[in-house]
Amino acid sequence: MTRVEALGYLGFRVKSLEDWEVFATEILGMTATRAAIDGEEAVVLRMDERAHRITARVGDDELDYIGWQVSGPDALDEVAAALTAAGVAYNDDAGLAEMRGVRRLLRCTDPAGYTLEFHYGATMLQEPFVSPTGARFVTTAPDGADTGLGHVVVVCDNVEETTEFYRRVLGFKVSDHIIPVPGMLLTFLHTNPRHHSLAVAPVYKDGPTGINHFMVEVDDLDVVGRALDRVHQRKIRQLASLGRHTNDKMLSFYVQSPSGFGIEYGTDGLLIDDETWSVVTYDASAYWGHTFDPA
Ligand SMILES: [Fe+2]
Secondary structure: OOOOOOOEEEEEEEHHHHHHHHHHHHHHHOEEEEEOOEEEEEEEEEEOOOOEEEEEOOOOOEEEEEEOOOOOOOHHHHHHHHHHHHHOOOOOOOHHHHOOOOEEEEEEEEOOOOOEEEEEEOOOOOOOOOOOOOOOOOOOOOOOOOOOEEEEEEEOOOHHHHHHHHHHHHEEEEEEEOOOOOOOOEEEEEOOOOOOOEEEOOOOOOOOOOOEEEEEEOOOOOHEEEHHHHHHHOOOOEEHHHHHHHHOOEEEEEEEOOOOOEEEEEEEOOOOOOOOOOOOOEEEOOOEEOEEOOO
């Protein structure tokens, strides 16, 4: 079975590179560099040894692409075969691979319309990652398993079809579900020990599709607390108060990114052991906290 390994990177189109640069470094604790990508100015964000985890270029404040990492050339061949077997067209784009600093890259669109980039051989930099806020981001499990940059939650108007694509074609496993409000079923999917690398949400109250939020995890509650202090000090809009999620046990808060969508900043996320895991459905997203849009 084809198996995507981890959420390798994300790309966004943003209205203000400057706002993202300040937010990512001073609130989230990532490092930022300016680069020219395909002739366009970009802000490139690091959170560990990898050369880029998040890349922002100028545009309309939206998710540009999701980079799904696989373990190597054989795994990427398997993804290509699985996409072909499922009738999904893809580009094997050497120029794009060069731009992303990976050895090979296949690009396709998922059933909900999101652009996916399957890749292996990401560039690791000799220059150590040193967070300006002292954050240490959790991108591996204690046993060394790669757990990726975090997770991404996307809103889809064809949730079942999209979920089945990730499950049957790409080898994701359902972690669990949450019904946060009656009639709304969220589906969480994992592809490594991280509880979820992807969650699929239906359109809510005629709202938009697009990214709902992405999550990054740090290894220290005090780093989360200090980030929250900075959010308050700078009067940045918080989308949910500090709280503990029911399903992945993440202790986190949600803040509005400069592009409007959410960023979850948390610690203490659950790791899954597929040998013993069983899918359940929670009737709430948090044990406590996560009050929406706190004043
Ligand atoms: Fe989340």
